[in-house]
Amino acid sequence: MTKAPEDVRLASGPTIGARVRTWFLTGIVVAGPLAVTGSLVLWFVNTVDNAVRTIVPSRFLPDTYLPVQIPGFGVVIAFVGLTLLGFCAANLAGRTAFTIGESLLARMPIVRSIHRGAKQIFETLFSENGSSLRRVGLVEFPMKGQWALVFISSPPTSLVETRLPPSHDARISVFLPCVPNPTTGFYFYLPARDVIELPMTPEDAAKLIMSCGVIQPEGQAALAGMAAAARATPKEPLAPAPVSTLGPSS
Structure with missing residues (x-):
């Protein structure tokens, strides 16, 4: 008995075109990912190299002295320079010098506001013992x-807390990123009991947001199960928010 043309195609497996x-898709x-990673690394290296060449x-x-350009030399110089700067700032003499420099910047009306805000942002993001935006x-x-x-993020400062309506519940601040660009979003305060903390790393959360849910957290349960487990876990008391002494502005 002869097979029909459709049966012959099914028996022979996928066609050459398939x-x-x-x-091609593979x-x-x-x-x-290799192209995107390489492009970003190359852009970063070229940007740092060009910035260093204007200073050194x-x-x-x-x-x-060489007939060819060596990429990445500026990155090495920048790394060494920042490391030495941190070493100097960690010493007593360096801290004294930086304190004097910051006191001079604090007397400049416009510069002090920019420097103060930038310093707070960098201290929050790169603090070794901070927990802001890491949960x-x-x-x-x-x-x-x-x-x-x-x-x-962190509980509201006393300045914000006194302006909010009175409440017996502790408040917390959160950042809700937009999809697929997590650099924009909403920042607001809400009761801490309305936030369900998840056992998820910020890296996995960023992947989930930027991929619009396509890339799920690796080695973790579904979000519904994570949320149910978080509800069953008693909440720990919130630590008071660190308030920086900015001093009066003039």
């Missing part, structure tokens, strides 16, 4: 029954 399509999946005298650059949670947003991922 295999080529699969190979190549895109493999080469795409040409006689100290290897490009002056992930769920809040009901934009309406009841709909949940959104947020990065948990």
Whole structure:
């Protein structure tokens, strides 16, 4: 008994066109992340190199004596310079010098505001013992029954707390990033009991947001199970927010 043409195609497996399509898509999946990573690394290296060349005298650059340009030399110089700067700032003499410099900047009306804000941001992001934006949670947003991922920040400062309506519940501030660009979003205060903290790293949360839910956290349960477990866990008391002494502005 002879087979029908459809049976012959099924028995012979995928066609050449289907295999080529699969190979092509696999190549895109493999080469795409490498291309994006390489482009970002190259952009970063070139940006730092160009910035360093404008500061370092040409006689100290290897490009002056070599026929080819060495990429990454500026990154090495920047790394060494920042390390030495941190070493000096950690010493007594360095701290004294930086304190004098900051006191001079504090007397400049416009410069002091920029420096003060930038310093607070960098100290918050790169603090070794800080926890701001390093915890992930769920809040009901934009309406009841709909949940959104947020990065948990810190309790409101006393200045903000005194302006909020009186409440017996502790408050917390959160940042709700937009999809697929997590650098923009909403920052607001809400009762801490309305935030369900998740056992998820900020890196996994960022992947989940930027991929619009396509890339799920690796080695972790579904968000529903994580939220249920978080509800069953008693909440620890919130630590008071650190308040920086900014001093009166004039």
